[in-house]
Amino acid sequence: MLAVQNVTRVFSGRAAVDDISFSVDGPAFVGIIGRSGAGKSTFLRMMNRLTDASAGRICVDGRDILALRGRDRRAWQSQCAMIFQQFNLVPRMDVVSNVLHGLLNRRPVLATLFNLWPRADILRALEILDRLGIAEQAPKRAEALSGGQQQRVAIARALMQDPRIILADEPIASLDPMNAQIVMDTLKRINVEDGRMVIANLHTLDTARRYCDRVIGMRDGRIVFDGTPAQLSTGVARDIYGADHSFNEAATSTAIPADTAADAAYAARLMA
Numbered sequence: 001m002l003a004v005q006n007v008t009r010v011f012s013g014r015a016a017v018d019d020i021s022f023s024v025d026g027p028a029f030v031g032i033i034g035r036s037g038a039g040k041s042t043f044l045r046m047m048n049r050l051t052d053a054s055a056g057r058i059c060v061d062g063r064d065i066l067a068l069r070g071r072d073r074r075a076w077q078s079q080c081a082m083i084f085q086q087f088n089l090v091p092r093m094d095v096v097s098n099v100l101h102g103l104l105n106r107r108p109v110l111a112t113l114f115n116l117w118p119r120a121d122i123l124r125a126l127e128i129l130d131r132l133g134i135a136e137q138a139p140k141r142a143e144a145l146s147g148g149q150q151q152r153v154a155i156a157r158a159l160m161q162d163p164r165i166i167l168a169d170e171p172i173a174s175l176d177p178m179n180a181q182i183v184m185d186t187l188k189r190i191n192v193e194d195g196r197m198v199i200a201n202l203h204t205l206d207t208a209r210r211y212c213d214r215v216i217g218m219r220d221g222r223i224v225f226d227g228t229p230a231q232l233s234t235g236v237a238r239d240i241y242g243a244d245h246s247f248n249e250a251a252t253s254t255a256i257p258a259d260t261a262a263d264a265a266y267a268a269r270l271m272a
């Protein structure tokens, strides 16, 4: 399904992503880990065609998406939705309108400018919000929601595009542990129930181990680990992060403290 072949991106003579290759056969949940500056965001941005590659190919079902131009490039961008650490919602706009903005490229510009959406689109947006457990937030301004709720709105906006692949760039880096779990559970549900591939840049090892089918470790633009969560030992993690023996996994943990069991139960209900 996805074949990344010798992809490189150079900025000012320095490779941010340096000749990386890997392939993914089915709609897996892939986590990319590595310390700051390893090249994780640059890779996701190349996948989404927000950043051009300097060399290489990214083939999806045999088609090199790096070669797409104009309308084909925009069509690809709507098939591969992006979720960001800072949610990137329009803060003063209501939630349902934010979700509808997932359709921006597919509806007449003038209509979207005046926030005039077909009834079927509005109903679909509400259905998606309901699925993600935040339908009651639909009329509120996005800025009135908690971080976890805002990230779920961003996921709903992504789903509105009906994408094949969801790219998530540090989706939980700004969230507290409980909201981080709800957002990760939501992404996992979409992966499992809808069969959409998820590729997520993650900054915590326990999250990568818990949610991913496959983990790719990057260091200085290169892939230095590609395996299952079970293979991601502390020693391997130390290599990926370029840390010495003082490297402490717990410091990167987003585990939920025991006294928030009720919140965890709520997250579990969402998964049911």
Ligand SMILES: Nc1ncnc2c1ncn2[C@@H]1O[C@H](COP(=O)(O)OP(=O)(O)OP(=O)(O)O)[C@@H](O)[C@H]1O
Binding pocket: 011, 012, 015, 016, 034, 035, 036, 037, 038, 039, 040, 041, 042, 043
């Ligand atoms: N537009 C740009 N112009 C110049 N250099 C860039 C640009 N984007 C990224 N870089 C550089 O490329 C390298 C990789 O950056 P990237 O953001 O991909 O890393 P990352 O692993 O996602 O890190 P972080 O977790 O901090 O976002 C860094 O050295 C960064 O400074």
